[in-house]
Amino acid sequence: MTRHLLIAGVCALALAACNKTPTETKGAATPAEQAATPDANPAATVPTPSNEAAATDFVPKAAASDMFEVAAAKVALKRSTNPEVKKFAQMMIDAHTKSTAALKKALADSSSTVAPPAALPQDLQDKLDDLTKADAKDFDKKYADGQVDAHQSALNLMQRYAQDGDVPAIKAFAASTAPVVQEHLNMAEGLKNGMK
Numbered sequence: 001m002t003r004h005l006l007i008a009g010v011c012a013l014a015l016a017a018c019n020k021t022p023t024e025t026k027g028a029a030t031p032a033e034q035a036a037t038p039d040a041n042p043a044a045t046v047p048t049p050s051n052e053a054a055a056t057d058f059v060p061k062a063a064a065s066d067m068f069e070v071a072a073a074k075v076a077l078k079r080s081t082n083p084e085v086k087k088f089a090q091m092m093i094d095a096h097t098k099s100t101a102a103l104k105k106a107l108a109d110s111s112s113t114v115a116p117p118a119a120l121p122q123d124l125q126d127k128l129d130d131l132t133k134a135d136a137k138d139f140d141k142k143y144a145d146g147q148v149d150a151h152q153s154a155l156n157l158m159q160r161y162a163q164d165g166d167v168p169a170i171k172a173f174a175a176s177t178a179p180v181v182q183e184h185l186n187m188a189e190g191l192k193n194g195m196k
Contacts, residue, residue: 052160055114055167058174062103062161063116065154068124069096072150075132076143085140088147088191095184099177106173141195147188155181 052058069092076089100116107114120128127146134142155178162175 052157053164053166055110055112055165055170058157058161058165058170059103059107059112059114060117060121061157062154062174062177063100064121064124065150065157066096066100066103067117067120068128068150069093070100071120071128072131072143072146075128076139079134079136079139080143082140084191084194085143088187089143091187092147092184095180099180102173102177103170106169110167110169112167112170141192144188144192144195148185148192151181151185151188155185 052061073089073092073096076085077093080086080089103116107116119125127150131139131142131146158174158178158181162171162178165171165174
């Protein structure tokens with residue numbers, strides 16, 4: 001009988017401990033915590049990979065992103081028959097040409113010796129080739145899908161470098177470019193959703 005009471009007592013203590021409410025509750029995020037949190041999808045909140053916190057790695061990726069956007073938009077201007085796709089494509093040419101100029105200015109301001117690449121890396125060249133070869137009836141959807149993916153990747157890159165980058169002038173470029181890329185991502189998602 002004593003053994004049963006002892007077991008019941010231990011169980012009661014264990015249950016009481018499990019049901020105990022924490023004495024400290026976390027309130028809403030402070031403005032500083034909110035500012036440090038990326039707006040994009042949760043993938044942007046992962047720690048910055050070490051190969052993206054250095055300007056020598058960030059600059060080629062950011063420049064290649066701009067080059068891809070301009071090249072893909074030029075293909076869309078030639079191949080699409082959808083006025084909304086053509087309008088978006090022209091906007092991408094204008095915006096990413098401006099972004100490239102801003103990146104070059106940030107490099108000059110920082111006296112960085114990092115040079116943007118002269119050609120697309122193979123993975124982006126392959127995507128561009130696939131877009132160029134896309135069937136006419138599938139072209140607009142393929143372009144819109146690619147724009148969502150490309151802008152999400154670019155946004156993650158910009159936000160992470162803005163937070164953890166190693167060169168202040170280039171960090172400032174990334175911070176000021178991220179909201180524009182977020183806007184482009186939203187537009188690309190709208191374009192994609194309009195094709196369903």
